[in-house]
Amino acid sequence: MGAITYDMEIPSSISADKMFKAFVLDGDTTIPKALPHAITSVQTLEGDGGSVHKSVKHRIDGLDKENFTYSYSIIKGGALDVFESISYHIKIVATPDGGCICKNRSIYTPKCDAQVSEEEIKAGKERASGIFKKVEAYLLANPDC
Numbered sequence: 001m002g003a004i005t006y007d008m009e010i011p012s013s014i015s016a017d018k019m020f021k022a023f024v025l026d027g028d029t030t031i032p033k034a035l036p037h038a039i040t041s042v043q044t045l046e047g048d049g050g051s052v053h054k055s056v057k058h059r060i061d062g063l064d065k066e067n068f069t070y071s072y073s074i075i076k077g078g079a080l081d082v083f084e085s086i087s088y089h090i091k092i093v094a095t096p097d098g099g100c101i102c103k104n105r106s107i108y109t110p111k112c113d114a115q116v117s118e119e120e121i122k123a124g125k126e127r128a129s130g131i132f133k134k135v136e137a138y139l140l141a142n143p144d145c
Helices: 016-025 027-034 118-141
Strands: 004-012 056-064 069-077 083-094 100-110
Touching (some): 004 118, 016 100
Antiparallel strands (some): 069 083, 083 100
């Protein structure tokens, strides 16, 4: 089975700069506040910068603060028992109404004997969308963040 790539777009009423700051630049503090039941802490160990797994280590592959882009790969834990590699590419784009759209490309390369179902892919998309929406809800409830 070759690489599985999917693209997803999630609209938000939050401005692109505020969402990028909260979701990416300040994600180590914002995400645990937005999802306290699911993520207890985020610690940046390497790079510049919601999982069903107990522990996941990411490597920051690219960060462009001016263009609101962020790329990272999972390097330890998570679903690497099934996948050879997992990478994510995020771009937050401003919309004319003052909100934004989070464009997310996920690339999963399964190990040669691994089988990945459509249901598993759908569940992953829903988790990613859920994290983004929880951060959005946190920002709406805490406008001074």
